[in-house]
Amino acid sequence: MNLNLESENKGNILIVDDLLENLQLLSEALLQLGYTVRSVTSGRMALKTVKVKAPDAILLDIKMPEMDGYEVCKTLKADDKLRHIPVIFISALDDVFDKVTAFESGGVDYITKPFQIEEVVARLENQLIIQRQQRLLEKEITIRRETENVLDRSRALVASVLNSSLDGIAAMQAVRDPETGNIEDFRCLVVNPVIARAFNSKCEDMIGKLALKQILSQIQPELFSDFVNIVETGEPSERNFYYELGKSSWFHFVAVKLDDGFAITIRDITAWKQAEFELQQQAQNLELTLSELKRTQAQLIQSEKMSSIGNMVAGVAHEINNPLNFIHGNLSPATEYFQDLLDLVKLYQQQFPDPPKEIKAQIEAINLDFLQEDVLKLLNSMRIGTDRIQEIVMSLRNFSRHDEAEFKRVDIHQGIDNTLMLLQNRLKATLEHPEIVLIKDYGQLPLIECYSGQLNQVFMNLLNNAIDSVSSQFIGNTPQIKINTQVLNSHRILIKISDNGWGIPEELQSKLFDPFFTTKQVGQGTGLGLFICHQIVVNKHGGNLYCHSALGKGAEFTVEIPINKTRS
Numbered sequence: 355m356n357l358n359l360e361s362e363n364k365g366n367i368l369i370v371d372d373l374l375e376n377l378q379l380l381s382e383a384l385l386q387l388g389y390t391v392r393s394v395t396s397g398r399m400a401l402k403t404v405k406v407k408a409p410d411a412i413l414l415d416i417k418m419p420e421m422d423g424y425e426v427c428k429t430l431k432a433d434d435k436l437r438h439i440p441v442i443f444i445s446a447l448d449d450v451f452d453k454v455t456a457f458e459s460g461g462v463d464y465i466t467k468p469f470q471i472e473e474v475v476a477r478l479e480n481q482l483i484i485q486r487q488q489r490l491l492e493k494e495i496t497i498r499r500e501t502e503n504v505l506d507r508s509r510a511l512v513a514s515v516l517n518s519s520l521d522g523i524a525a526m527q528a529v530r531d532p533e534t535g536n537i538e539d540f541r542c543l544v545v546n547p548v549i550a551r552a553f554n555s556k557c558e559d560m561i562g563k564l565a566l567k568q569i570l571s572q573i574q575p576e577l578f579s580d581f582v583n584i585v586e587t588g589e590p591s592e593r594n595f596y597y598e599l600g601k602s603s604w605f606h607f608v609a610v611k612l613d614d615g616f617a618i619t620i621r622d623i624t625a626w627k628q629a630e631f632e633l634q635q636q637a638q639n640l641e642l643t644l645s646e647l648k649r650t651q652a653q654l655i656q657s658e659k660m661s662s663i664g665n666m667v668a669g670v671a672h673e674i675n676n677p678l679n680f681i682h683g684n685l686s687p688a689t690e691y692f693q694d695l696l697d698l699v700k701l702y703q704q705q706f707p708d709p710p711k712e713i714k715a716q717i718e719a720i721n722l723d724f725l726q727e728d729v730l731k732l733l734n735s736m737r738i739g740t741d742r743i744q745e746i747v748m749s750l751r752n753f754s755r756h757d758e759a760e761f762k763r764v765d766i767h768q769g770i771d772n773t774l775m776l777l778q779n780r781l782k783a784t785l786e787h788p789e790i791v792l793i794k795d796y797g798q799l800p801l802i803e804c805y806s807g808q809l810n811q812v813f814m815n816l817l818n819n820a821i822d823s824v825s826s827q828f829i830g831n832t833p834q835i836k837i838n839t840q841v842l843n844s845h846r847i848l849i850k851i852s853d854n855g856w857g858i859p860e861e862l863q864s865k866l867f868d869p870f871f872t873t874k875q876v877g878q879g880t881g882l883g884l885f886i887c888h889q890i891v892v893n894k895h896g897g898n899l900y901c902h903s904a905l906g907k908g909a910e911f912t913v914e915i916p917i918n919k920t921r922s
Contacts, residue, residue, distance in 0.1 A: 397421030431460035522620035823855030852910035
């Protein structure tokens with residue numbers, strides 16, 4: 355016996371026979387051929403095994419105790435879930451009656467014992483092939499039925515879409531010149547009621563007709579060339595067009611190539627166009643509102659900041675002033691006391707020119723002559739220091755003008771000097787830049803009616819910007835800032851703050867006073883300084899603020915302020 359050994363699983367076979375020799379022989383042979391084999395010795399065990407896992411085929415003996423093969427087969431065929439399993443009878447009974455009974459009970463083949471393994475395998479494989487083919491056939495039938503159902507549903511869906519769509523839908527077939535092959539017109543293949551109603555017609559009256567070229571001549575004749583291009587190149591087209599169809603209307607279409615023609619969808623977008631126009635108007639209004647909100651926000655931020663700074667500066671000045679006055683007030687009597695003590699020491703030296711050794715040693719240890727000379731200098735230095743601190747405190751109070759929220763007449767020069775006092779440390783030489791030279795060219799100015807605290811903030815911002823400019827790069831040998839004041843006319847004065855920095859590019863000068871615009875790096879500026887200056891000078895005081903600058907020639911900011919301002 356020449357058996358072909360394969361490792362592939364060819365099928366799951368159940369062998370039912372009460373003779374162990376037959377079971378062993380069939381099992382070993384089928385296992386070697388690549389089948390999965392299960393074997394049982396009775397009909398009842400076979401029925402239980404099949405229910406656990408259905409086999410692909412059953413080799414069934416007839417003569418068995420308790421339940422013969424016929425009964426087992428009939429039971430299987432009575433079960434809808436198991437009746438498809440092919441049953442091959444293997445029996446020593448070779449009478450025709452036995453074979454007929456086997457086929458009547460549901461068997462598909464009959465093998466007489468003693469059998470040849472090759473014959474069993476051939477018949478088994480034949481039944482497995484038939485079973486596989488039946489399954490494939492059933493699967494194909496199921497697929498075809500499902501496909502037909504899908505097609506039916508698709509046809510119904512397409513018809514439903516065409517009839518219920520709010521958009522116009524049509525399909526056109528190209529009509530070509532038989533000699534040149536050029537497209538002369540398009541024939542209507544499919545059209546839905548929306549398009550038919552638009553032309554006061556019915557769908558069935560339009561299908562098959564050549565009318566597109568004539569229709570387009572009434573709308574936009576150039577559209578015909580677009581549709582020809584779609585068919586010839588395969589490139590889709592999408593555009594809006596205007597058409598007076600009883601009333602002024604806008605439409606949008608999308609057309610794509612379809613065989614030797616095209617399909618098109620048309621939508622009425624008149625309402626959308628109107629809404630778009632209204633949205634554009636609303637967007638412009640919102641942009642204006644947003645701009646106003648930004649200005650208001652910037653003013654609120656700056657107002658709150660200045661209020662906080664004013665409170666802080668006024669508080670610091672007040673807290674420093676009290677102990678400072680105590681120290682400064684006591685320096686004069688302290689100087690007098692030390693002078694009296696020194697006079698007493700001198701008188702003692704005159705009366706007792708030769709003191710004891712211990713006193714001489716102490717005089718030498720403390721260097722009495724130097725101490726007498728230096729102690730008054732020390733007290734005088736302390737007086738100068740307290741005077742300087744008093745000047746700084748006064749500058750802080752003048753700068754904050756915490757008690758001057760209303761208009762009053764002030765000396766502009768005093769406000770500038772107070773601001774410079776606070777910026778004195780930034781003018782000194784550092785590792786990054788040499789000392790910044792400050793040039794003051796003050797004219798004869800009258801007292802100006804203004805919000806002094808707010809103008810001080812303008813001077814602070816402009817001077818800070820000038821310092822920033824010359825600190826990074828300057829023209830010439832030394833960084834310089836110049837402050838010039840002058841009377842413009844009987845109604846206005848000018849304050850000019852210029853520097854010899856690198857300058858401001860012309861394309862940026864128009865944006866200098868925009869809110870949140872800054873040329874500084876991220877984290878080094880808010881973009882509010884010049885905007886707030888502009889708001890204070892122009893809106894609060896009715897003046898002007900402008901800049902003159904060129905690259906390589908520095909920058910000059912000019913503040914123009916009325917001498918007298920009408921309160922608003």
